[in-house]
Amino acid sequence: MSLNWTGMAVGTMLYFSPESIEGRDFDIRADIYSLGCTAFELLTGSAPFAGNSITALMSAHLTQPPPPAGRIAPHLPPTVDSVFARVLAKNPTHRFSSATEFVDALEGAVAGRVTVPPTPPPAPRVPPPAWACFPTGCHAELRQPSYRPDRCLDCGRDRTRRGDRRVRIDAQKTLNLQRLRTHRRCPQPPPKAAAS
Known part of the structure; x- marks a missing residue:
């Protein structure tokens, strides 16, 4: 997210924190929320919140808990769900206080328990x-x-x-x-x- 010359927030709504959506003051914990959304998408293949419109997506960020990551990506252990619940908490004071703290918690949750499914071979090239x-x-x-x-x-x-x-x-x-x-x-x- 960045600020344009008129002071409006600009960014991808898939990663906006609730306080950014509501126009409240925000700090590093808004970035940690966005990092959590990004990590969720990288590990599961889909964003934690979705909607058919910007309004529905904003509402999901404001009201819905993140879905269990293992339901989307069965190779992830259930221990990551508590990490994502914390990093994507609606209240900034309930989130991790630093990116390092989040990464350490995520690494601890998956330590030795993630088995990455094999990548399928590329499709043969058809002339x-x-x-x-x-x-x-x-x-x-x-x-x-x-x-x-x-x-x-x-x-x-x-x-x-x-x-x-x-x-x-x-x-x-x-x-x-x-x-x-x-x-x-x-x-x-x-x-x-x-x-x-």
């Missing part, structure tokens, strides 16, 4: 179908953009800078790589039988 050529043929040229990125749109002045050049070079490299990746020979139609 694209033969008909997936460029729409105008395999040897179609990619057109250069018709606009001039080195010209200021509102006043026509040159605004070429090192950063602008770098962006154009990177864009051209990307186009070239895409051209190489998708360029292949089109299948030739079968020869027509000779008329007798």
Whole structure:
């Protein structure tokens, strides 16, 4: 979360602390709450609170306890639930007082008890179908953009800078790589039988 020039809070609502949502004063414990949300998501694969709208998500942060982590990720021991209950407490005074204290508690809760499920092997690479050529043929040229990125749109002045050049070079490299990746020979139609 950060403050923009008008003083409004900006951040991802998935990780906002209740006191931030309510507009109350907050301290390091709001960051520890956000860290707890992040750790929960990293360990389970989903955020601790969800909703179909921003209002529902805010309400979940304000009123709901975090779900048991083991219900979402069965490889986690039940001991992590008490750690997440504390780090995601609605009242900041009930949370850990430092990130180190939280990490130590989490490490103690999982010490030697977490068995990470094996990662499934990657899916075999399937070549694209033969008909997936460029729409105008395999040897179609990619057109250069018709606009001039080195010209200021509102006043026509040159605004070429090192950063602008770098962006154009990177864009051209990307186009070239895409051209190489998708360029292949089109299948030739079968020869027509000779008329007798």
